[in-house]
Amino acid sequence: MKQIKKISFWFLVMFLLILICMPGIWIFVSAFRPNPEILAKPANWIPDRWTIHQFTQMFSINGYVSVPAFKYLMNSVIISSVSTVIAITIGMMGGYAFARFNFKGKNKIFLGLMLARAVPGISLSLPLFILFAKIGIINTSFGVILVYVAMNVPFTIWLTDGFFRQIPKEMSEVARTDGCTRLQAFWNVELPLAGPGIGAAAIFAFLLSWNEYALASIITRTVHSKTLPIGMMDYLDEFTINWAGMCAIAVVMIVPAVILTFIVQKHLVSGLTFGGVKG
Amino acid sequence: MNRKFFSSPALLLLPSILAIGFVIIIPLLFSFYTSFTSYKLTRPDSLYNFVGLRNYERLIDNVKFWAAFGRTILFLAVVLNLELLFGLGIALLINKITWGQRTLRTIMMFPMMFSPILVGFQWKYIFNDNIGLLNNFLYLFGYESAIPWLIDKYLAMGSIMIAEIWANTSIFAILLLAGLLGIPRDPIEAARVDGCNSWQVFKNITLPFLMPFIFIALTIRSLDVGRAYDIVHIMTGGGPAMRTELLWTMIARIGYKDANMGFANAMSYVSIILSIAFTYYFFTKLVAARRELGQQ
Numbered sequence: 001m002k003q004i005k006k007i008s009f010w011f012l013v014m015f016l017l018i019l020i021c022m023p024g025i026w027i028f029v030s031a032f033r034p035n036p037e038i039l040a041k042p043a044n045w046i047p048d049r050w051t052i053h054q055f056t057q058m059f060s061i062n063g064y065v066s067v068p069a070f071k072y073l074m075n076s077v078i079i080s081s082v083s084t085v086i087a088i089t090i091g092m093m094g095g096y097a098f099a100r101f102n103f104k105g106k107n108k109i110f111l112g113l114m115l116a117r118a119v120p121g122i123s124l125s126l127p128l129f130i131l132f133a134k135i136g137i138i139n140t141s142f143g144v145i146l147v148y149v150a151m152n153v154p155f156t157i158w159l160t161d162g163f164f165r166q167i168p169k170e171m172s173e174v175a176r177t178d179g180c181t182r183l184q185a186f187w188n189v190e191l192p193l194a195g196p197g198i199g200a201a202a203i204f205a206f207l208l209s210w211n212e213y214a215l216a217s218i219i220t221r222t223v224h225s226k227t228l229p230i231g232m233m234d235y236l237d238e239f240t241i242n243w244a245g246m247c248a249i250a251v252v253m254i255v256p257a258v259i260l261t262f263i264v265q266k267h268l269v270s271g272l273t274f275g276g277v278k279g
Numbered sequence: 280m281n282r283k284f285f286s287s288p289a290l291l292l293l294p295s296i297l298a299i300g301f302v303i304i305i306p307l308l309f310s311f312y313t314s315f316t317s318y319k320l321t322r323p324d325s326l327y328n329f330v331g332l333r334n335y336e337r338l339i340d341n342v343k344f345w346a347a348f349g350r351t352i353l354f355l356a357v358v359l360n361l362e363l364l365f366g367l368g369i370a371l372l373i374n375k376i377t378w379g380q381r382t383l384r385t386i387m388m389f390p391m392m393f394s395p396i397l398v399g400f401q402w403k404y405i406f407n408d409n410i411g412l413l414n415n416f417l418y419l420f421g422y423e424s425a426i427p428w429l430i431d432k433y434l435a436m437g438s439i440m441i442a443e444i445w446a447n448t449s450i451f452a453i454l455l456l457a458g459l460l461g462i463p464r465d466p467i468e469a470a471r472v473d474g475c476n477s478w479q480v481f482k483n484i485t486l487p488f489l490m491p492f493i494f495i496a497l498t499i500r501s502l503d504v505g506r507a508y509d510i511v512h513i514m515t516g517g518g519p520a521m522r523t524e525l526l527w528t529m530i531a532r533i534g535y536k537d538a539n540m541g542f543a544n545a546m547s548y549v550s551i552i553l554s555i556a557f558t559y560y561f562f563t564k565l566v567a568a569r570r571e572l573g574q575q
Contacts, residue, residue, distance in 0.1 A: 009372075009375070012372065013372065013373075013376070013383070016369065016372070017383075017386060019445075020386060020387065020389055020390060020445075020449075021386065021389065022412075023401045023402070023405060023412075023445070024389060024393075024401070026401075026404075026405070026412055027401055027404070030404070038410060039409075039410055041409075041410070042415070042418055042419075043410075043412075043415035043418065090294035090295050090298065091295060093291040093292070093294060093295070094291060094292050094294075094295040096291060097287070097288040097291035097292050098288075101287065101288040101291075103288045103289070107566070109292070111559070111562060113295070113299065114498075114502070114558060114562055115555050115558055115559060115562075116299050116303045116304070117502050118501065118502050118505075118554045118555050118557070118558035119303060119307065119505075119551050119554060119555070120504070120505025120506075120508065120527055120547075120550055120551065120554050121505055121506065121508065122505065122508045122527045122530050122531050122547070122550075123310075123505070123527075123530060123547035123548075123550050123551050124303065124306060124307070126310055126313075126530070126534050126540060126543055126544055126547055127306035127307065127309045127310035127313070127544070128302070128306050130309070130313075130320075130540065131305070131306055131309060146298075146301070146302055147302050149298050149302070150298040150299050150301070150302030150303055151302075153295045153298055153299060154295075154299070155502070157295065182287070207392065210394070211393075211394030211395065211396070211397070212394075213394065213395060213396040213506075213509040213512075214505070214506070214508050214509060214527075218535070229394050229396045229397070229509075232396065232397075232400065233513075236513075243404060243410070246400060246404075247404070250397050250400060250401070253394060253397060254392065254393065254397065257392040257393075257394075258389075258392050260392075261388055261391065261392045262385060262388075265384075265385060265388055269453055269454070269457045
């Protein structure tokens with residue numbers, strides 16, 4: 001009886017793992033297969049031959065560019081990095097204010113920030129599209145960065161607020177009685193201690209910008225500012241889809257995200273649960 | 280403008296508030312205004328054509344809008360409940376494992392890294408009636424007629440829900456597992472000594488302890504429910520025959536395809552209020568939960 005229970009338990013775990021991993025693995029495999037093999041009927045489960053055709057085309061090693069993925073990748077990297085750095089800097093200031101000061105309407109402001117973040121991207125995109133077009137920052141990286149900074153600030157405040165709370169107030173107070181200014185105490189004592197948590201918040205912000213679609217699909221119009229998620233749609237025509245190409249660009253999108261998440265996963269959980277648990 | 284106003288927290292918060300004010304608050308005020316005009320993108324001067332509540336009246340009379348609204352509520356209700364349930368199940372399962380737990384936890388985070396647009400594409404690929412993984416798999420078992428997962432009016436909604444659940448269950452699982460790992464052993468052992476069975480232990484000790492974590496997860500999720508737009512947009516685009524049209528895809532269609540911004544903005548206000556009400560509810564629960572966590 002105990003044996004059966006154990007076996008069914010592991011069977012369940014395996015089933016779960018397959019369910020979680022299979023879609024991603026299938027995309028990955030498909031990215032390295034020639035298109036006819038993907039379209040084969042009945043299905044060809046194990047690839048007969050591997051090819052990096054889609055990637056060479058995307059990154060134009062042959063000089064022939066079907067989809068300018070390299071430009072999209074660069075746009076994505078620049079937009080996500082710059083917006084993350086700005087969002088973390090100003091979000092950290094806000095988080096510090098919430099963690100260390102008591103002021104009037106503190107909870108209301110915090111709530112207001114979170115509610116601002118809850119506005120669905122597509123609803124926000126309508127007025128942003130009109131306003132950005134009017135002031136001439138539509139289809140620019142600057143416009144997208146501006147939007148992502150604002151989108152990322154509330155969540156950054158939430159996370160960093162939690163991390164600063166975990167640091168005993170006394171540490172900064174001791175530094176200040178020793179003659180540091182508040183800024184010096186922050187720079188030398190609190191920031192290094194909260195460092196890993198802030199790193200996690202940064203990666204969270206980066207991923208949000210990296211993965212965002214609804215707003216970018218409206219604000220970006222051409223190769224000039226399109227990011228990878230928008231560029232992915234280049235493979236999608238009305239009636240035909242270049243499956244292998246889409247899988248390839250999906251791999252380009254997912255690999256950096258996977259690496260970054262693995263680096264910070266521990267801090268991410270403790271940040272979201274206000275350090276209430278040890279990760 | 281006294282000195283108190285410019286005490287440091289106000290200064291520290293200023294950049295954040297400026298950014299949010301410029302990108303979120305001002306555009307929302309502007310769209311609130313346009314929702315009272317007959318603004319069409321193709322006719323810029325219509326921005327000043329004030330029509331009062333007509334857009335909202337049209338909304339109330341619009342059967343398609345209410346269908347999309349109802350569908351959105353249904354979608355969120357089904358998806359969030361199942362995500363919570365599966366997340367709890369997975370967390371309990373992994374909590375029992377002693378060997379390789381950390382690795383499993385890492386693998387579990389996999390779907391969290393996928394952009395919603397990628398999740399949509401991935402499931403569009405799997406559910407494709409002709410070359411999809413699922414139909415190919417069924418073919419192996421002799422089921423040779425292709426099931427039109429994304430074309431059939433009932434199956435399409437279910438397929439989208441599956442994609443959404445795949446993408447977001449792990450957030451619940453991860454956070455609830457963090458909660459489970461923090462549960463003190465003593466009360467559970469005491470309860471067992473007193474003769475409680477597993478279900479009683481779960482109901483009376485584990486679940487109350489997990490409640491704050493459930494609200495944290497729900498709050499985080501409620502911030503992002505609008506991102507379901509990406510998944511639906513790429514998987515079916517609201518089709519077949521608007522059977523999977525949610526509020527968000529309808530807003531995009533009326534705003535950008537039909538260029539009817541006034542009407543679309545009126546509609547998007549409904550979706551904004553929906554999201555905000557949602558987040559507000561869970562957030563108030565969260566604040567209470569946070570206080571509870573702080574006490575421990």
